[in-house]
Amino acid sequence: MKQFYAKVISNQRIAPDHFILSFKTPHAMAKKVKPGQFFKIKVNNSSKPLLGRPFSVHKAGNNKIEILYKIVGEATRILSTKKSGNILDILGPLGNGFDTGLSGPAILVGGGHGVAPLVELAKKFANHNIKPVVFIGARTKKHIVCDKDLRKLGAQVHVVTEDGSKGRKGLVTELLKNKITGKNLKKPVTIYACGPKPMLMAVGKLAKDYKIPCRISLEEYMACGIGTCLGCAVKTRGGYKMVCKDGPVFDAKEIVW
Amino acid sequence: MVSLKTTIGKLELKNPVILASGTCGFGKEIKSLIDVNKLGAIVTKTITLNKKEGNPPPRIAETASGLLNSIGLDNDGLKDFLFEKISYLGKLKIPVIVSIAGNTTEEFTKLTKEISKIPCIKGIEINLSCPNVIHKGTKFPLLAQDKKATEAIIAKLRKVTKKTLIAKLSPSVTDIKEIAKAAESGGADAISLVNTYPGMLVDIYTMKPKLGAVTGGLSGPCIKPLALKCVWDAYNTVNIPIIGMGGIMTSGDAIEFILCGASAIQVGTANFVNPKAPLEILEGIKQYLKEKKVNSIKSLIGKLKNNEK
Incomplete structure (x- = not known):
């Protein structure tokens, strides 16, 4: 740093x-x-x-x-x-970043511009010859970003919009649920997600229900960025943790929503 | 050579720039960003007797030239401080001042007694003014709004420690002069002015407060003129040194506080904006003294000139 x-x-x-x-x-x-x-x-x-x-x-x-x-x-x-x-x-x-000792298969879930860090993550997967499945959700077609980049990295990309202007109409979590309850899901799979809080909450819940490891990247208002102001607190099972220093990536099951 | 030495109680500081409590952790967190040993002193994050969880998020909100926070004294308590934090602080070559807060006078006393046993701790800053916690010893929202409670608590702590005792006061009072006097009468070696101003912000779209705890404390450049007046008023009232703070971002800001009567200054919110700010402020003070041909910072303290002259 x-x-x-x-x-x-x-x-x-x-x-x-x-x-x-x-x-x-x-x-x-x-x-x-x-x-x-x-x-x-x-x-x-x-x-x-x-x-x-x-x-x-x-x-x-x-x-x-x-x-x-x-x-x-x-x-x-x-x-x-x-x-x-x-x-x-x-x-x-x-911050800590996503785990680097990556092993597949992986499902990446991005909401809105929360998909941004998943591109660098997908690159790391590509280096290990792992082709993740990616779900991108956004409000409209205009809000979809990174889909082309992710495809170039060999990822299987699925897009969903709230108004149906691109991809399927609905929420990204609906596609995720179909995938993880589907027959051809290769296990052990890990979910990596970044996006708005309600989406992360829903993804975390699905992961918990189907016992799939899930790493989420959180956002919170912060001042210092290095763990001195203790401003970017997020409630976890182990008490408050700081998004800037302990995160931004957390194990979804640790978070108290 | 200009002399930057200044005196706070029994403490001789090599220069007047101090890191403010709650903005530099326990020193270790910032070691890769700034050479702390070049500064005058460091004040730790406030510790309490027992671990304190802190306030619900969001704890931070920004406003025009200011920062509103409601951390709620989130800390791991005295035991953790003694076992985990001391070792790094003990390696520092500058005076370490520990900030303490208690729910009761007994807690303040116990903290003071325990901390006084540690040789590397040179001073204790008594946080009587955190706007994000409630104290049982007074009917006022803040201890530092109650002159009797302020005097009583400092008098009590004075009896149990020989270390330099600094009373950190709140600017949110009817008359800062009375509270400053109370701290002096109680036996404080110095006073720190100001803690944050109580405040709040609202998100008009959700129609909710921007802070989880509803209200918080305001810091940053927007409070500087208010803080300066507090320091000036206190300087004209008490004979103990004043450590001035409140929105100091530049050496110019720091010099304003010194001219208004501060013997030393603390840099707080600026650390979040630019971790090197304290060193830049120190360098700027040196330059100013040279330009003004003043050979000692001590001769600048309270030298605000009269308008008529």
Whole structure:
């Protein structure tokens, strides 16, 4: 974990509200970054917004990191105006990340732009010749991201939208349930999920009901990112844990919803 | 050479920049980001006698130039502190000040007695002002809003320790001068001003409070002018040193506090924004002294000039 100034390589709009920003990292950092880890980025020098914002690693490459974000407020709006060559104040990599001793088969579940860190995870699986099944759920067709990237990595991708504008109409958890109750499910399988809280809760419940190991990446408002402020608490069976330091990836059955 | 040395009770600090409680853990957490040994002192996260779970999430919300929190003194208690946290703190080359809080006077006393036995701990900051907990010894929402309780508790702790005792007070009072005086009468070696301001924020879409605990404490640049006035008022009332804090982000902010009467300053919320802020503030203070041709930080304390002159 380091605090460093990074040059923006590119910052491109990939959907109406979604962007991919790529920045240079200090030597050898990007190689060591684990899927599921995140960086805290201060979007300007002013006190508005005051704190840096956490962004999970979408792709880690040769001395560069990509983050995929959606404009949800002032900080991400400012971030979306950054141009190649601009300098960002960054802290990271932070958090534990998904397990790296990966073995298949795997099911990946992403909700909205929560699918972003699953791409780096799928890359790790691809390196081990594991082709995960991926379920992506979003509100509409416009909110579907990463599906092409995941297919390129050899994943079997299924899309579902709440309005039926792309893929099946409904919720991602319905597809997940069909899959894990289906006949051709290879076991032992592990579920990896990232997305909105209600989705993670539903995925966690399904995993528990069908006794499937499940790792979820959580989000919470945070200040420090390193475990000093104790702000990003999440309730677990073992008491409060910090999303920034103990997470963001947790065993779903540990979480008290 | 400019002298940055300053005195807080029995403590001689090599410079006036101190890490504020609750923003630097127990030192170990920040070791890869900042060389703590270059600073004046460190104040630990507040510890309580027994483990405290803290408040329900969300515990953090941001507002214009400010941070609202309701951590609720989440900590593992005295025993864990003695067994797990001390070893790292003992290796630091700067004075370690432990922040303590209790539900009752007895708890404060027990904590003070136990901590006084540890040689590497140089001072105790008595947290009388956390807006996220309730104390049994007063009818007021905060201990530090009750001048009698403030004086009584400090007098009691004064009897059981020779370490430097610092009373951390709340700015959320009718008259800070009275509370500062009470802390001095009780026998505090110094006072820390200010803790966070009680506040709240609302999410208009869910129509719910933004914090799980409904209300919390406000810190950051938005409270600086309010905190400065508290320090100035206290400086004109008491004779013990004041440690000033509240929204210090830059060396300029720190110097404002020193001119208003602070003998040292604490950096808090800025650590969350930029972990290197305390070192940058220290460097900026040095530069300022050189530019102003002031050879000692001590000669700057409370030197706010009169408007007429």
